[in-house]
Amino acid sequence: MSRRSTQVLARLAQAAVVVLGVVILTFLMVRVLPGDPAVVYAGERATEAQLAQVREQFGLNDGLFQQLFHYVGDAFRGDLGVSISTRQPIANDLARALPASLGLSLVAMLIAVPGGVLLGLVSVRFAGRALDRIIQVFSVLAISFPVFWLALLLQSVFASKLGWLPVAGQFSSRVEQQHPLSAVTNVAIVDALLTGNWAVLQSAGLHVVLPAVVIAAYPIGLIAQLTRGAVSEQMRLPHITMGRALGFGENELIARFALRPALTPLIAVSGLVLASTLVNSALTEAVFNWPGLGSYIFAAIRAIDTAAVVGVTLVVGVAYVLINLVADLVQAAVDPRVSLA
Structure with a gap:
């Protein structure tokens, strides 16, 4: 072996x-x-x-x-007891709530990871210039914004005033009445795509934008700063200086020689951030009436449903472990120098 x-x-x-x-x-x-x-x-x-x-x-x-x-x-065996508020097995409740939270977190990470890496690379490319300073200010603000304040602000601007996006929910109940959605994974976008329900798919796509952006705010700022720091450090190494002497342009130096070594810490951080969104999305889900773990645990706390709260705690804890395990394995696959010991 x-x-x-x-x-x-x-x-x-x-x-x-x-x-x-x-x-x-x-x-x-x-x-x-x-x-x-x-x-x-x-x-x-x-x-x-x-x-x-x-x-x-x-x-x-x-x-x-x-x-x-x-x-x-x-x-x-997956038996987490019975909820005193729903009178249903907690595992069944979580089987309906967890996919909605996980789907929302994945959409947020699809926004945050590429967006944060791109902002970090642009910041490195224009280091010391106005665009670099703008990106740094944006990343600090994204990390610092209180979640509930940002959620209410986006609801007020894009839902109430401009009317571009829906204010809450996973999809429109009116659309769902006209085009009933068959539950397959309990993630509205995925279920609509799998069943060819294009009306619900469009509605779900619009409904996921605001909560996903709110959840993505912190990781996009964090990943932008980490990318800038990691790539900037690579750009000061001797092999980059040699590349410049050989006539490589700055964009090519970043893409070919600086980015890949910088991916190792980013993968680890992305795994931690994805796991943390399952917890941090609770307040966002409550504001946007998203039927995930956040809504479920708030209802359990109001009902003093100890068993349900402990069940959520257990599932989130296990999710942390599994997501970090996958991140470590991916990190080791990208960089053979990383030890799993």
């Missing part, structure tokens, strides 16, 4: 251990929260017989380690 294969297996094993740790931490989080889980599920007016039935149903009478064993086993 090659050294690289050994590193990949070790990285996979490390990710599995971290996932197990996340599951155990969520179990402990449930147990340290105040209140009786049986009372939370059955209600404060439940009788002793009803509470005893709930405790027996969910294994609350078992010892702590036995409960942990069952919880870990259930979590790895």
